[in-house]
Amino acid sequence: xxxxxxxxxxxxxxxxxxxxxxxxxxxxxxxxxxxxxxxxxxxxxxxxxxxxxxxxxxxxxxxxxxxxxxxxxxxxxxxxxxxxxxxxxxxxxxxxxxxxxxxxxxxxxxxxxxxxxxxxxxxxxxxxxxxxxxxxxxxxxxxxxxxxxxxxxxxxxxxxxxxxxxxxx
Amino acid sequence: xxxxxxxxxxxxxxxxxxxxxxxxxxxxxxxxxxxxxxxxxxxxxxxxxxxxxxxxxxxxxxxxxxxxxxxxxxxxxxxxxxxxxxxxxxxxxxxxxxxxxxxxxxxxxxxxxxxxxxxxxxxxxxxxxxxxxxxxxxxxxxxxxxxxxxxxxxxxxxxxxxxxxxxxxxxxxxxxxxxxxxxxxxxxxx
Numbered sequence: 169x170x171x172x173x174x175x176x177x178x179x180x181x182x183x184x185x186x187x188x189x190x191x192x193x194x195x196x197x198x199x200x201x202x203x204x205x206x207x208x209x210x211x212x213x214x215x216x217x218x219x220x221x222x223x224x225x226x227x228x229x230x231x232x233x234x235x236x237x238x239x240x241x242x243x244x245x246x247x248x249x250x251x252x253x254x255x256x257x258x259x260x261x262x263x264x265x266x267x268x269x270x271x272x273x274x275x276x277x278x279x280x281x282x283x284x285x286x287x288x289x290x291x292x293x294x295x296x297x298x299x300x301x302x303x304x305x306x307x308x309x310x311x312x313x314x315x316x317x318x319x320x321x322x323x324x325x326x327x328x329x330x331x332x333x334x335x336x337x
Numbered sequence: 338x339x340x341x342x343x344x345x346x347x348x349x350x351x352x353x354x355x356x357x358x359x360x361x362x363x364x365x366x367x368x369x370x371x372x373x374x375x376x377x378x379x380x381x382x383x384x385x386x387x388x389x390x391x392x393x394x395x396x397x398x399x400x401x402x403x404x405x406x407x408x409x410x411x412x413x414x415x416x417x418x419x420x421x422x423x424x425x426x427x428x429x430x431x432x433x434x435x436x437x438x439x440x441x442x443x444x445x446x447x448x449x450x451x452x453x454x455x456x457x458x459x460x461x462x463x464x465x466x467x468x469x470x471x472x473x474x475x476x477x478x479x480x481x482x483x484x485x486x487x488x489x490x491x492x493x494x495x496x497x498x499x500x501x502x503x504x505x506x507x508x509x510x511x512x513x514x515x516x517x518x519x520x521x522x523x524x525x526x527x
Binding site for chain 1: 361363364366367368370371372373374381385388417418419421422424426467468469471473483485487489496497498500501502
């Protein structure tokens with residue numbers, strides 16, 4: 169009796185685990201580039217990029233990220249949290265003594281699940297830019313005149329499955 | 338009749354559980370796990386205090402060198418550094434077998450076998466411990482070192498199945514004691 173019901177349960181779980189197959193590919197957001205940029209970018213009125221870079225490091229440590237890559241020459245820092253959530257921040261100079269920070273997060277709901285680009289404005293606001301603004305003692309402004317599209321350098325892979333690409337087109 | 342109804346109840350429970358877990362979107366999950374690693378009763382500033390020490394020097398390079406040596410002594414492989422920003426990142430593999438956990442899982446296996454069924458024991462086998470350290474000047478005369486240890490645990494089926502930020506103050510105290518000795522400087526609480 170127990171064997172039958174446990175066997176049935178095992179079959180259901182096996183089916184679900186096959187559906188969530190192990191892959192390092194990232195499923196990118198289907199939201200528009202402008203909407204993504206708005207939620208992922210903020211401008212700070214300081215020309216001191218070094219200070220902003222240090223603040224990002226401090227915020228990532230406060231949030232419990234293990235730093236995975238640090239490339240100050242490129243203004244990039246990445247961290248990983250609990251092997252489930254990757255966050256990359258790019259800190260760049262903007263005209264008029266300002267600094268723009270763009271964050272990109274990739275998450276999976278479980279260790280053997282596929283990775284998804286995070287496209288929640290609430291996430292970027294609450295889990296990154298608010299603490300960053302507090303660390304800098306500066307207000308975060310929206311990037312009103314974004315520069316031409318730049319690729320955010322990520323530590324992980326960002327290959328899109330062919331099926332997702334063809335859906336967008 | 339009794340067997341069928343018991344099967345249906347168990348099946349419904351499994352399906353409800355799976356349906357609920359399918360309702361957690363990646364964005365929801367990111368929001369949930371993206372906050373500071375503090376639980377009820379813990380605070381961000383208390384965790385920061387456990388993970389940080391102040392050293393009476395502005396020579397951050399000296400601290401970075403001493404910390405690199407300390408981490409290597411502790412068996413970490415250094416994977417990324419930035420001397421300008423005082424960042425050191427490392428990792429090491431370690432056995433994660435805890436005898437109590439294994440004993441409990443084996444006991445469950447035996448119990449199920451006696452009942453004529455099968456149970457797959459699952460327990461921790463190995464872990465990767467990550468260390469991230471950042472050194473910053475603080476004020477006119479001192480520097481603050483903040484270090485975070487976390488670990489990813491793999492089970493006996495070869496799957497990564499748990500991860501956590503390490504919050505045990507003793508582990509951080511041991512690290513800072515070694516760093517103090519290596520840097521010939523006293524570590525103070527922040």
